[in-house]
Amino acid sequence: MLSRLICYIRGYLRIRIAGYSTERFLNACRHRGIYLWGLQAVSGAYEMNISISGFRKLKPIIRKTRTKVTIIKRSGLPFYLFRYRKRKLFFAGAFCFVFLIFWMSHYIWNIDITGNSTRTDETLLEFLKAKSVQNGMAKSDVDCQRIVKDIRKEYDDIIWVSASIRGTKLYIRVKENEDSPSVSAKGNPKQNGEQEENAGQPVDIVADKSCIIESAVVRNGLFQTKIGAKVKKGDVLVSGQIPVNNDAGEIIGYQYHVSDADIIGKTALKYEDSCLNTYIEKEDYDICKQEYYFKVGNIRFTLGGIQNDYENFTLSGQQWQLKIFDNFFFPVYWGKRWAVPYKPHEKQRRKEDLQQILTERFVRYCEDLEKKGVEIIENDVKIYTGQNESSAKGNLTVRMPIGKEKAAKLLKIPEKKEEAEKETGEKTDGNDGNSH
Amino acid sequence: MKAKRQVVSSREEHSFKNRLSELSELPKDVVLGIPMLTMVGQMELNIENYRGIIEYTDSLIRVHTKDGQIRVNGKNLKVEYYTNDEMKVTGHIVSIEYVNLTAPS
Numbered sequence: 001m002l003s004r005l006i007c008y009i010r011g012y013l014r015i016r017i018a019g020y021s022t023e024r025f026l027n028a029c030r031h032r033g034i035y036l037w038g039l040q041a042v043s044g045a046y047e048m049n050i051s052i053s054g055f056r057k058l059k060p061i062i063r064k065t066r067t068k069v070t071i072i073k074r075s076g077l078p079f080y081l082f083r084y085r086k087r088k089l090f091f092a093g094a095f096c097f098v099f100l101i102f103w104m105s106h107y108i109w110n111i112d113i114t115g116n117s118t119r120t121d122e123t124l125l126e127f128l129k130a131k132s133v134q135n136g137m138a139k140s141d142v143d144c145q146r147i148v149k150d151i152r153k154e155y156d157d158i159i160w161v162s163a164s165i166r167g168t169k170l171y172i173r174v175k176e177n178e179d180s181p182s183v184s185a186k187g188n189p190k191q192n193g194e195q196e197e198n199a200g201q202p203v204d205i206v207a208d209k210s211c212i213i214e215s216a217v218v219r220n221g222l223f224q225t226k227i228g229a230k231v232k233k234g235d236v237l238v239s240g241q242i243p244v245n246n247d248a249g250e251i252i253g254y255q256y257h258v259s260d261a262d263i264i265g266k267t268a269l270k271y272e273d274s275c276l277n278t279y280i281e282k283e284d285y286d287i288c289k290q291e292y293y294f295k296v297g298n299i300r301f302t303l304g305g306i307q308n309d310y311e312n313f314t315l316s317g318q319q320w321q322l323k324i325f326d327n328f329f330f331p332v333y334w335g336k337r338w339a340v341p342y343k344p345h346e347k348q349r350r351k352e353d354l355q356q357i358l359t360e361r362f363v364r365y366c367e368d369l370e371k372k373g374v375e376i377i378e379n380d381v382k383i384y385t386g387q388n389e390s391s392a393k394g395n396l397t398v399r400m401p402i403g404k405e406k407a408a409k410l411l412k413i414p415e416k417k418e419e420a421e422k423e424t425g426e427k428t429d430g431n432d433g434n435s436h
Numbered sequence: 437m438k439a440k441r442q443v444v445s446s447r448e449e450h451s452f453k454n455r456l457s458e459l460s461e462l463p464k465d466v467v468l469g470i471p472m473l474t475m476v477g478q479m480e481l482n483i484e485n486y487r488g489i490i491e492y493t494d495s496l497i498r499v500h501t502k503d504g505q506i507r508v509n510g511k512n513l514k515v516e517y518y519t520n521d522e523m524k525v526t527g528h529i530v531s532i533e534y535v536n537l538t539a540p541s
Contacts, residue, residue, distance in 0.1 A: 027488035030520055039515030041494045048515075 011052050011076030014038075018045035019067030028061045029054075047072065108137050109168040110325040116174050118157065121326075124172070127154060135328040139165060147172065202240030202256040202408040207231045211265030211402055221259030231402075237263055240408045253413055258405075265402035271365065271381050274391035275357050277349050282314065282342035289313075289340075295333040310341035351385065358383050358392040366396075374400040471501040478529050481508060484522040489515075497525060504536040 017025055022045070029036055034054040040047045050058075062069055084090055111128065113121050128134065131150050133142065144163040151161045151174065160175035205221065210232045213225055221238040225231055238261045241254040292303040306315065319335035349357075366376060381394030457467035465472040465485055474482040483499055483506070490498040490505065492515065497508040513527040 023489050023491060026492070026518065030488065030518060033520055035517070035519055036515075037517040039492075039518055041492055041513075046492070048518075 007049075007051070007076065009077050011074070011078035012049050013052065013055055013071050014047060014049055014073040014075070015055070016042070016045050016047050016070045016072055017067050018070075019065065021065050022046050022067055025061060025065045025067045028065060029058075032057060032061070034058070052076075052078065105168055106139055107168060108135060108139060108142060108165070108170050110328055111135060111170045111172065112326075113172045113174070116158075116176065118176055119155065119174075124151070124174075127151070128172075133170075139168070142170060200256065202254070202410070203258040203405050204236050204240050204408040205238040205259045205261055205263070205403040206406045207233055207235045207237055207265070207402055208404045209233055209265070209267050209400075209402060211267035213237075213402070214264045214266050214399060216261060216263045218259075218261040220257050221261065223261070231265070236408075237261070237403050241411050251414060254411060261403065262401065263403045264399055266377070266397065266399050267402070269369075269396045269398055271362070271379075271396055272391065272393050273358060273361055273365075274389050275349075275354060276389045277354065277385075277387075278346050279349055281345045281347050282312075283345060284314075285310070285341045285343070287341055288338055291337045293333075293335060293337070295335075297331050306337055306339040308339060308341055312344055313339045313341040315339045354385065354390045355383055358390065362392055369396075369398065369400075372400075374398050469502050471499075471503075471506060473506070473532070475529070478510075479526060481525040481529055481532075482522055483525070486523065489518075489523075494527070499523075504534060507531075507533040507535060509533070 019025070026036070026039075026046070034050065034057055036048045036050055036054075038047075038049040058069065111125060111134075113124050116124060125134075127150075128147070131147070133147055142163075142165060144165070147163040148161045151158060151172075157177045158174050159177045162171075162173045164171050210230070213227055213229050213231060215227065216223060216237075218238055221240050222242050224236050224239050231237065238259040240257045240259045242257060243251045244253045244255060246252045287308070289306045289308050290304050291306045294301045315337065316339075317335060317337040319333055322330040322332035322334075324330075362381060366379075369376065376396055376398050378397035379394060381392055381396065383390060383392050451468075453468050454464070456462075457464050460467075464470060469485055471486055472484040474484075485501065486506075487500040487502065490500050492498075492513075494513050495509065495511060497513055497515075499506045499508070508525060508529060509531045510527050510529040513525055513529075516524040516526050
């Protein structure tokens with residue numbers, strides 16, 4: 001395949017050799033290193049392919065062997081270009097093509113992310129976009145080291161990142177920490193970033209809800225309350241400042257820590273939900289107005305229309321965006337919109353239906369809470385049916401993780417006391433001196 | 437004829453170059469300059485170490501080698517390429533004959 005391509009680019013001829021000693025011609029060609037291929041015997045003569053440079057060397061051989069050479073066909077790029085030499089636009093196009101390929105190969109055309117299972121490609125791409133790493137950027141502007149550092153800094157659960165450019169594609173490989181629990185359990189990554197920034201500063205855990213403390217596992221910091229104690233929102237549960245006492249039991253300083261603890265508290269959550277007793281039933285007319293459109297940037301070309309004289313109609317649409325590879329989107333859209341007019345009828349909901357709707361919503365709410373690690377101990381949510389709307393109201397008693405991290409207010413070392421003591425000491429010394 | 441062939445083969449076997457190639461474990465086609473033929477089924481034949489084409493038609497190719505001629509009989513025979521080192525014959529090959537073998541010098 002490759003040799004054929006090379007032959008095509010260099011150009012070759014199909015020639016016919018006829019005469020007395022054609023075999024001698026072949027041997028002479030071989031002797032002079034002229035490459036022949038596609039040799040075929042055709043009614044007393046030979047047909048073969050020969051390169052242009054080989055053909056130029058044939059003259060003495062032809063004279064010596066007294067053979068006759070006829071060119072049957074000229075093939076290859078040099079002949080093709082010669083034939084169309086007057087078509088200037090064609091050459092301009094060819095030049096443009098080569099130039100575009102060359103120019104476009106200086107940009108990133110695709111970002112390939114692999115190894116991520118808890119974070120989606122979209123999340124990472126959005127983050128990279130915020131750091132101005134995106135499709136269409138110049139390859140020279142990509143700083144792989146910077147990308148690696150940024151990702152490592154932003155996401156704590158990603159323990160290894162590699163970024164490399166191959167061709168026009170930016171490859172990002174990540175390795176996630178499989179041992180760590182879910183990402184959201186410890187708050188969003190921004191907080192983690194803040195933690196890093198606050199390194200060396202104490203961080204407390206404060207109550208984010210009024211509750212009764214049920215259990216506490218403190219890994220770092222000083223527990224400030226007791227099991228069974230009632231705490232209010234904003235109370236410090238675990239302090240990041242651990243006092244250092246001297247022999248006399250006086251505080252002489254504080255060790256700063258970033259508090260870390262799992263605290264479970266019992267608290268009450270208020271639940272309220274409502275639903276209208278009536279609903280609107282749509283009776284569709286047998287009409288459908290359709291519109292096809294094509295959008296480039298803000299310019300829109302449409303075919304058909306959705307305008308109608310009806311008061312109510314349902315408008316639906318479907319849109320596609322032009323993209324190459326998996327994630328390189330162009331601002332070119334096409335799609336379809338359609339409007340179906342309808343006649344609204346107000347209808348009363350049955351009591352059972354209302355109950356079912358409200359119950360389903362409540363069950364979904366409970367499920368969401370359980371996913372967050374909240375244990376529901378008691379609930380007194382009841383459904384009240386009114387004239388216009390029905391509602392579900394009540395309180396839930398739950399056992400849930402309590403506490404959020406907060407930068408601690410620095411405590412002052414009680415210096416005044418020491419100073420006062422020093423002063424009194426001096427006085428006593430003085431007194432002693434006097435007595436002697 | 438049979439007796440002569442046997443003589444030839446025994447001479448070939450005992451020649452100095454042959455012994456040398458056997459001792460040095462060098463390939464015989466390089467040391468002795470004898471033709472090397474490689475066949476793929478009945479449709480492809482590679483000939484190396486040849487001197488030239490004596491006759492070529494679509495049913496017979498006669499190739500001149502150091503020790504004599506090689507006759508390739510077949511149908512629709514075509515020379516795919518033809519260089520200083522080797523040639524490739526394609527088509528339906530029926531038989532290959534070695535003729536006019538002489539004793540190696």
